[in-house]
Amino acid sequence: MAGGGGPRVRVEVLGPLRLLVGGEAVDVRGPKRRAVLALLAVAEGRVVPVDHLVDALWPAEVPESGRQALHSHVSRLRAHLGPAAVRLETWQEGYRLALGQDELDLAEARALLAAAREGGAREPAAAYTLLRRVHAIWRGPLLADLTEVAPVAAAVEECARLRCEVTDALVAAAIAAGEAGSVVDLATASVAEAPLREPAVLLLMRALAATGRAPEALETGRRYRSRLAEEAGLDPSPALAGLERGIAGGAAGPASPRHEVPVRPTTRLFGREAQAAALHRLLAGERLVTLVGPGGVGKTRLAEEVVRGDRSATVLLLGPVTDPAAVPHALAAALDLDVVQGDVLAACLAVLGDRPGLLVVDNCEHLLDVARDTVGRLLSACPRLSVLATSREPLGLAAEHTFRLAPLPLPGPGQDLARVPSVALFLDRADRVRSGPPLPRADLRTVADVVTRLDGMPLAIELAARRLSTFSLADLRDRLDRSLDLLGGAGPSGDPRHRTLRATVEWSHRLLAGEEQRLFRHLAVFVDGFSLDTAEWLAADLGLDGDPGSVLARLVDASMVIADLQGGPRYRLLETLRAFGLDRLTAAGEDGAATGRLLRWAVELTGWIGATMRTEHEPRADAVLRRELPNLRAAWRLARSRGSLDAAAAVITALFETVGYRDLVEVRGWAEELAGDPATATHPRAAAVLGTAAEAAYHRGDHPRAERLARTGLDLATDDAGRWQCLLPLSVVALARGAYAEAVEHSLAAAVTGAGRHRENLGIAALASAYAGDLDRARTLNARGLDDAVSPSMVGWGHYVAGEIENRAGHLGPAAQHYLRAVELCRASGATFLVGVATVGLVTARAGAGHVREALSGYREVVDYFARTGNWTHQWTTLRNLADLLRRLGDPEPAALIDAAADRAPDAPAVGRGAPVAPAPPGRPVPGRTAVLEVARAAIERNLA
Structure with a gap:
């Protein structure tokens, strides 16, 4: 049955409230119960929230028993519905009355009016008959006993407007039908x-x-x-x-309506087809859509495209209006009204009335309050009017649907560059100012670089393309660091705000309050965006009044900051805005203080990362590190250029775990760079810096340098942290050169320092013991280490060591399980180096167990991995293990070449070192690093095939 199960139900609201069940009238008593029925009915099948109903019934103060009383009214309404009680549905958020179109007189009237309008032009007599039927649905005063309930009163107004529409349509149809x-x-x-x-x-x-x-x-x-x-x-x-x-003149035809034809755009629109279609869909169902975005992103041009060809559209341009009191007069001018006295806005409302149409209100941001009030009155007084506003921030009305416009898509790998919208826009505008043939396809990569550096902002791209009348493409690209001043020239609209890119940005900046401007310019030092935590930290450090989150939200609303809410909130400044912010810092004399704050932020953040990586929350610290690396890079370069040794030392020593386990080669380079600074030798953190650099040198395969740095640092150490950071690389260097007793000694010494607990020291001692043949001692040491392990990577390290011990013992099944667990834990925590070494062990165990194909595929992946990270110490171990497998497979020639190369390499670990198992094939030179990788890869592919 229409509307739901049970007998037929009909609710009538176009007159006194009436309920019929199975054709019989049901007496619903009590004003509150009747109000609940009316509100559920006029919702027309939508769920009405409980809070909405409670507030409507008790607007002054909700009694403690309000929700229970509402529930009681709903229960009694179900009793009134009798066998149709299932129509009154309970949802998680509220209640819904399921009615068919012909079971609610209001819905029936809307449907019949639509049908009459659709067929009226073809069959005016039929439309006239149908509209008489619609008009008769109204039975008297609308819900007269319930109008003290505010939502019911609003619904009554809506029904009254609908009756006006029906009356107008009926009169027009009667005239057309004679x-x-x-x-x-x-x-x-x-x-x-x-x-x-x-x-x-x-x-x-x-x-x-x-x-x-x-x-x-x-x-x-x-x-x-x-x-x-x-x-x-x-x-x-x-x-x-x-x-x-x-x-x-003797005619009585319809009056000719005023047609306000929007100006037809003179240039092609690129890359906005999806947004234009989405706006058309929105405007079909929403009464107010605000197109929001930063200056120069193309809001006005897109709005022009949306209303192109719509003869019912009126365009109100607020850009030239500077006086709030002039807005009603500008609207009157857009409507072709000559108002000589009285309330101008009221006159505009009277003209717009209840006729359908679209009003575009362009550039609201500088007159936000009056624009909000004007649009609010328009929506209230003109029920069939829709508004498309453009602004750098939302208007703030309840009916508003905000549509944020992003810059144009940027070139990506593998794309046809000429078809990328940002590139296509540049090429189109360049062709308009250059004489001669179009830009050759060979220049597309340079164009792609230009539009990427301009963040895909249409205004910036257009202004840049115009500069090709003066500069070559290469000259333009090389000067984009001065884009705010370089990209001048008259804008497409003639608006003075578009004369230069800087003026466009300044327009938005002037609309911010003082606190907002201050936070904005200090955020500009973050080259790759920032988190909410960072913005709040900065606001607190600046001593801003009020809630930092609110100030940031205002910057987002004003399109001065872009918010990316995918995968957790992240905020950034477009490059043009960031350049402007840096200029504002200089103008305010705050650039020195701002860079100092960036350094303090880097020190505090890396301190938190280093401490958190030693806990069970290591994966979160790893994610923050990788996300903030570009900002940390900027802070590092700033610290080095300013000679801020304190900040640089604090950052690099806090990132010891990163240097050791995360294959971020850049950070390892920072450590060695700082260790080479003569000023470091007398710094209080000298030992920790040198120890961190020693760890970096070890991973690079320079074991002698690693040992020199660590021993020098150990001589300078005055605290446990410095001693530990030097003892650890000494222990792994000793392990690599086969000095197992020395490796155990350094590891146990590191383990008893205050910084050594919960770390890898006992595992290193266990490895040295296992490689020396003392498996029982190795198991004992590693068990103690696993007991102390806290972070996922340290637990994974313990499993890797256990795998090595069991592998040495010939227990390949248990060894493989330990390796797998190590890979799982270390991958989840971002410890990529440990993933690599555990994978080597796993592949070796699989090879020993006869899983040849799996082992060969695994070796291929690990060889490529260590080649990418440059860690030849562990690459040589991997290659030696591969050589063993190749020899067992009857492929001795590449195995001999690999062994010969490993024996000659100074950075190859001593594990397995000795005379080559087989000499290099006659006439074949011992391969270097590049050649040995080619030998290994070819052998893997040949044996897999």
């Missing part, structure tokens, strides 16, 4: 109810003229014109004059 005489009284009553409603006046004039009463029709027009001037201070629309001329 039945004007039957509606003259109805048209007269409609004008009496709203004397300044122009559509009703025009219809009455047409009905009178159609029944031979032309003088009365003209007198009606004259009275309306006079009253409109006296009460509203304006002249009527041109439609009245057109109708008067038609009636005086």
Whole structure:
């Protein structure tokens, strides 16, 4: 059955409230219960939230038992519905009354009105008959006993507007069907109810003229014109004059509507097809859509595209308006109204009335308050009007749907560059200013670099393309670091705000409050965006008044900061805005303080990363490190250029775990760079810096340098942290050169320092013991280390060591399980180096167990991995293990070449070192690093095939 299960139900709200179940009227008593029924009915099948119902029933103060009382009313309504009680549905957020279209008189009236409008032009007589039926649905005063309930009163107003629409449509259909005489009284009553409603006046004039009463029709027009001037201070629309001329000439046809045809765009729009289609869809269902984005992103141009060809659209340009009091006058001008006295805005509302149409309000940001108030009044007074606003921040109205416009898509790998919208825009605009042939395809990569550095901002791209009348493409690219000043010239609209890119940004900046401007310019030092935590830290450090989150939200609303909410909030400044912010810092004399804050931020953040990586929250610290690496890079270079040794030392020593386990080669380079600074030798953190650099040198395969740095640092160490950071690389260097007793000694010494607990020291001692043949001692040491392990990578390290011990013992199954667990834990925590070494062990165990194909595929992956990270110490171990497998597979030649290369390499570990198992093949030179990788890869592929 329509609307749900059970017998037929009908609710009537276009008059006194009435409920019928199975065709029988049901008496619903009590104003609150009747109000609940009315509110559920006018929702037309939508769920009405409980809070909405409670607030409607008790607007002053909700009693403690309010929700229970509402539940009681709903239960009694179900009793009234009887066998149709299932129609009143309970949802998690509220209640819903399931009714079919013909079971609610309001829905029925809407549907019949739509049907009549659709067929009216083809069959006016049928439309007239249908509209008489619609008009008869109204039965008297609407919900008269419930209008004290605010939402019901709002619904009554909506129903009254619908009745006006039905009345107008009925009068128009009667005139078209030759039945004007039957509606003259109805048209007269409609004008009496709203004397300044122009559509009703025009219809009455047409009905009178159609029944031979032309003088009365003209007198009606004259009275309306006079009253409109006296009460509203304006002249009527041109439609009245057109109708008067038609009636005086003997015609009674419809008045010619005013057509405001938007200016047709003169340039092609690139890359906005999806956004234009989305806006068309939104405007079909939303009454207010605000197109929001930073200056120069193309909001006005997209709005022009949306209304192109829409003859019902009116465009209100607020860009040239600087006085808030002039906004109503600008609207009147857009509507072709000449208002000589009275309330100008009221005059505009009277003209717009209840006719359908679209109003574009362009550039609201500098007049936000008056734009908000004006649009609010328009939406309230003109029920069939839709508004498309453009602004750098939302208007802040409840009915508003915010549509954020992002810059144009940027070139990506493998794309046809000429078809990328940002590149295509540049090429199109460049062709307009350059003489000669178009830019050759060989230049597309340079164009892609230009548009990427301009963040895909259409205004910046257009201005840059114009500069090709002066510069070559390469010259333009090389000067983009001065883009704010370079990209000058008249903008496409002639608006002075578009004369340079800097002026466009300054326009937005001036609209910010002082605190907002201050936070904005200090955020500019972050080259790759920032988190909410960072913004709050900065606001607190600046001593800003109020809630930092609110200030940041205001910057986002104003399109000065871009928010990316995918995968956790991240914020950034477009490059043009960031450059402007840096300029503002200099102008305010705050650039030194801002860079100092960036260094403090880097020190505090890396301190938190280093401490957190030693806990169970290591994966979070790893994610933050990788996300903030570009900002940390900027801070590092700043510290080095300013000679801020304290900051540089604090950052690099806090990142010891990163240097050791994360294959971030860049950070390892920082450590060695700082260790080479003569000023480091006398710094309080000298030992920790040298120890961190020693760890970096070890991973690079320079074991002698690693040992020298560590021993020098150990001599300088004055605290446990410095001693530990030097003892650890000493232990792994000793392990690599086969000095197992020394490796155990250094590891145990490191383990008893205050910084050594929960670390890898006992595992290193266990490895040295295992490689020396003492498996029992190795198991004991590693068990102690696993007991102390806290972070996922250290637990993974313990499993890797256990795998090595069991592998040495020939227990390949248990060894493989330990390796797998190590890989799982270390991959989840970002410890990529440990993933690599554990994978080597796993592949070796699989090879020993006869899983040859798996082992060969695993070796291929690990060889490529260590080649990417440059860690030849562990690459040589991997290659030696591969050589063992190749020899067992009957492929001795590449195995001999690999062994010969490893024996010659100074950075190859001593594990397995000795005389080559087989000499290099006669006539074949011992391969170097590049050649040995080619030998290994070819052998893997050959044996896999």
